[in-house]
Amino acid sequence: MPDLRFSVDAIKVASSAAIPTLLFKLGIENSTPEERIHSILLRCQVQIQVARRSYTAEEKENLYELFDRTERWGKTLKSLAWTQVTLVVPGFEKDTVADLQVPCSFDFNVAGTKYFHALAGGEVPLSLLFTGTVFYLSDDGPLQVAQIPWDKEAECRFPVSIWGELMEVYYPNGVWLCLRNDVFDRINEFKVRNGLSSFDAALEKMAEAAEEGTTVGEGVKR
DSSP, rough: OOOEEEEEEEEEEOOOOSSEEEEEEEEEEEOTTEEEEEEEEEEEEEEGGGGGGGOHHHHHTTHHHHHGGGGHHHOOOEEEEEEEEEEEEESOOOOEEEEEEEEOOOOSSHHHHHHHHHHOOEEEEEEEEEEEEEEEEEOOOOOOEEEEEEEEEEEEOOOOOEEEEEEEEHHHTTTBBOHHHHHHHHHHHHHHHHHHHHHHHHHHHHHHHHHHHHTTTTTTTO
């Protein structure tokens, strides 16, 4: 049975994808080269190892929603499951490099998005856990099948700057916010009622009213 080893050789932004996507250059080595790999149906779970890096005071404040007060971080600072992806790897003999495409959400209801948005810079430790099915040939025999155990993994450090680059490519000078239909309707009604030209202006006006402790819409000229 093939003994596969995985590594992450590079991470970059996939600029031509339909949705925000990171491209992990995944190195795969078969330590039993006499068994030729026909193909691999690979499943990968990406985890953020949040406890393996330090945080500035500002970052700690930004992470309150995810991990609560810093004095509780001993209990709350747990690994975050970022995403799961599937990849079909073509055949090879000794080693190969495959493109693992990792779609990224900019939805602020998603923990991974909140986490990366809270960071000012530096690197984030990631763990990639692998499983799946490997199809292989040995000594000109028939095609054989084996399962890849979950103990196969790779670790890497992900620069926060790449996350910023990714979001700037797909959402230049903006963020993506998912709202319930009824909440959107209320904001849209407020925008129209007060003669505002954009949702940015509507949310700014609502935020100003909240800061001043006034009722939204008071004193607004039509």
